[in-house]
Amino acid sequence: MNSSRALGLGPVFRQAAVASRTSRDRRLTYTSLFDRNIQTQSLPPSAAEKILNEQRLKRPSSPHFTIYQPQLTWLGSIANRITGAGLSTLMYAYFIAYLAAPETFASANVIELVGSMPDIVKYAGKTILAAPFAFHSLNGLRHLSWDLTKFITLKGAYSSGYAVLGATAIGTVALVLM
Template identity: 60%
Template sequence: MLSTRVLGLAPSLRQAAFAPARNQVLKTVIRSSIARRSVQTQSLKPEDGTTILNNQRLLRPSSPHFTIYQPQLTWIGSIFNRATGVALGALLYGFSLSYLVAPGTFDSVHVIEFVSGLPDAVKYTGKFLLALPFSYHSFNGLRHLAWDAGKFLTVKGAYSTGYAVLGATALSSAYLAFM
């Protein structure tokens, strides 16, 4: 190798090794000497493909996310924010549909009469349970608006605002329940 470099033969040897005419002959010889494998396929009905896919999914390992990670305020808060949003939406649509179905039963007068007949403990518990998701979702929405503005994006900022949201939620829920 060193002698070809010293003598200046390396470029001409490379040119001879990679010449198109000789290279093409070599490729043809190699292709004809290698045995070809035939691939067999079979047609499946769409439901058979779905069955095979579902069986393959059952064999996949599941992610151990809940079993190996320590619970953190950020992802617990995210889950609770989504749950409170769903709960508030379900309450809104549930009451709206109930009012459409039976407007005489779910009007303001009947709702106030029904609630006034309940014991005080049930009233305050119900008000607290209604105020909690509203308060949390509202304060966490303000937290997300601050994040969208580029504020509190550090780990310390995320945790401090998370604890502030929890504190504000507890205070405002208690205030709204006993108001």
């Protein structure tokens, strides 16, 4: 079987073979007269980067906060990242300060400083440290359970999320009262 028949291109090939030279020239002249002149402009790489950055600013954030209703799963994920970054920052800051001035940040000096503070400041400081620590630790266990394919369903994700929030509250109170 001929491939032009299978595709239905036979009439097109016949028309192209039979068409006179003048009709082809007429079509070429017509298209060249009415073609739009397109002008291009060469841009330096810095201008191209500026255009790209302007386009990126117009993109919505993900998840699109104005469309989607806040959900426990992504709020917990954001809170887990924030608490992890905050705790890491505090830990590194203390270690760098200890390396810079070991006499000032020795354990005995820190205990003496905290002991001389009023009780309300002690409890506020312990709460500020205990709440992120408890949440981040317990939510990390939740993520490990997901890695073990536990609580993966929607119901399981929400029940484990509420369990983490409840255990965080209990754990924070327990750590503050120590």
